Amino acid sequence: xxxxxxxxxxxxxxxxxxxxxxxxxxVGISALHWLQQHPGGGIVSLFMLSxxxxxxxxxxxxxxxxxxxxxxxxxxxxxxxxxVYICAVRMDSNYQLIWGAGTxxxxxx
Amino acid sequence: DSGVTQTPKHLITATGQRVTLRCSxxxxxxxxxxxxxxxxxxxxxxxQYYNGEERAKGNILERFSAQQFPDLHSELNLSxxxxxxxxxxxxxxxxxxxxxxxxxxxxxTRLTVV
Numbered sequence: 001x002x003x004x005x006x007x008x009x010x011x012x013x014x015x016x017x018x019x020x021x022x023x024x025x026x027v028g029i030s031a032l033h034w035l036q037q038h039p040g041g042g043i044v045s046l047f048m049l050s051x052x053x054x055x056x057x058x059x060x061x062x063x064x065x066x067x068x069x070x071x072x073x074x075x076x077x078x079x080x081x082x083x084v085y086i087c088a089v090r091m092d093s094n095y096q097l098i099w100g101a102g103t104x105x106x107x108x109x
Numbered sequence: 110d111s112g113v114t115q116t117p118k119h120l121i122t123a124t125g126q127r128v129t130l131r132c133s134x135x136x137x138x139x140x141x142x143x144x145x146x147x148x149x150x151x152x153x154x155x156x157q158y159y160n161g162e163e164r165a166k167g168n169i170l171e172r173f174s175a176q177q178f179p180d181l182h183s184e185l186n187l188s189x190x191x192x193x194x195x196x197x198x199x200x201x202x203x204x205x206x207x208x209x210x211x212x213x214x215x216x217x218t219r220l221t222v223v
Contacts, residue, residue, distance in 0.1 A: 033212070041197050043214040044111070086151070095207040096165055097142075101151045 003027050006087050006100035014108055019074040021103045023087030026068065030092040034061050034072050037084040037102070046072070046085075077107045112136065115200050115215035124222055127188040134181055134202030135213045140164070141183040142212070143175055146197040158183055159206035190222045 004025045013019055023032070034046040047054050047061040049070065054061050058077075063070040074081055087100040112135035122128055134141050143155040145168075154167035158177035169175075172190075177183040187194060200215045 031208075035214075040216075041219065042111075042216040043199060043201075045211055045213065048211045088152075090208055094165065095209075096154060096157075096167070097208065097212075099152045099154075 002101070003098050004087060004089055004100040006085075006103050008103060009101065010104045010106075012106045012108065013077055015078060017077050017107075019077050019081070019105065019107075021072045021085050021087075021105070023070045023072070023100055024068060025070075025087075025089045025098075027089065027098065028092045029068075029089040030095070031090045032063055032070050033088045033090070033097070034070070035086045035088065037086060039083070043086075074105075079107045079109050082106050111213050111215065113138075113200060113202050113213050113215035115198075115218050117218060118216065119219050119221075121221045121223060122190060124190055124192060126190050126222075127186065128190065128220065130185040130187070130198050130200075130218045130220070132183045132185070132200030132202075132215055134183070134200075138202035138204050138213065139181065140203045140206050140208070141177055141181070142201045142203070143169075143183070143185050144199040144201065146199060146217075147193075148196070152199065155185070157206075164206050187220070192222050195220055195222045 049063045058075045060073040084102040086102045088097045114133040139160045142157045144152040155169040157165040175185045197217045199217045201212045204210045
């Protein structure tokens, strides 16, 4: 079993829909990261969370440390949100990042 | 521009050859991390340097090596290349050795081995 599991693996939605991507982990962490990778390959860091909730524009990220679970939400989704969204956790034992496999999101106009 | 510069952006080479990928970290960052992303795979951690010294090692093959120079730029050397080494190679930087301030990623080097 992977230490970081993301779901769904693939998600296709219509423009305007509310999107939720989930991340569960099984190790002790000091932080959780959400990143976005566009078709061109570049990776952009969206959020770094250690507790609670963060919001940036139409993106919201939450984390529940007790349940070892995080969600990334996109409100009013747009075709330009189409990308792979990756969850990565920083282990509290050695500070290394463990990566989820990513969720491929396609937003249709 | 994220502030992390990777060169070259694309590289095509033959099996058995050796290549060098270069990464300049964001100004002020002391740590450099190298990752490999094969087709439709997640990122695999290769190696981390902090202020010129190797800090952590991941799934890095013996044919691969890296170093970080006094000006903090880093190079990843890949030798005796095989078809399976074709991948996107990312470099990331952070201000300390624990990534406590977050990470900044370069745009990657796409290596194709033919």
